Amino acid sequence: MSGDGRPGDMRPLPAVPGERPPKPRPAPVPEPEAAEYWKAARDGRLVVQRCDDCGRHQLYPRARCLACGGPVSWVEASGRAVVYSYTVIRQNYARPFRDWIPYVVALVDLDEGPRVMTNIVGCDPEAVSVGMAVRARFEPVSEEAGIALFEPA
Numbered sequence: 674m675s676g677d678g679r680p681g682d683m684r685p686l687p688a689v690p691g692e693r694p695p696k697p698r699p700a701p702v703p704e705p706e707a708a709e710y711w712k713a714a715r716d717g718r719l720v721v722q723r724c725d726d727c728g729r730h731q732l733y734p735r736a737r738c739l740a741c742g743g744p745v746s747w748v749e750a751s752g753r754a755v756v757y758s759y760t761v762i763r764q765n766y767a768r769p770f771r772d773w774i775p776y777v778v779a780l781v782d783l784d785e786g787p788r789v790m791t792n793i794v795g796c797d798p799e800a801v802s803v804g805m806a807v808r809a810r811f812e813p814v815s816e817e818a819g820i821a822l823f824e825p826a
């Protein structure tokens with residue numbers, strides 16, 4: 674039998690919540706077809722897929738072009754985008770997100786066309802607006818992945 678519950682056997686109390694070090698941003702476990710995207714972001718580059726036949730860009734990664742079914746290749750994107758929509762998160766009880774409150778979750782339209790979900794960083798959340806020009810910046814989160822975030826251009 675364990676001694677659970679007896680006064681002398683209690684494990685130390687957890688640290689006071691405010692005193693714990695912040696958790697890092699969660700890292701994705703890349704699927705093979707998306708590994709190129711995550712690795713590029715790890716290296717500070719934004720890549721998207723471009724159709725070899727019709728030239729359309731797409732993201733997230735797919736095996737074939739969504740428009741014409743043609744083969745696709747990875748190409749470097751400009752990193753420029755415009756805010757399509759956004760919301761300011763003011764409540765989140767899970768770490769590390771609660772450490773960032775308030776923060777902005779946004780959909781941005783890349784110059785190349787794809788619409789992606791991201792965070793807008795590097796400015797006050799109240800300064801974000803629809804149509805705002807933003808540019809990519811990157812946060813490494815593991816040996817094999819980085820996260821593309823956007824900041825005012």
Ligand SMILES: [Zn+2]
Pocket residue numbers: 724725726727728729738739740741742743
């Ligand atoms: Zn195509």
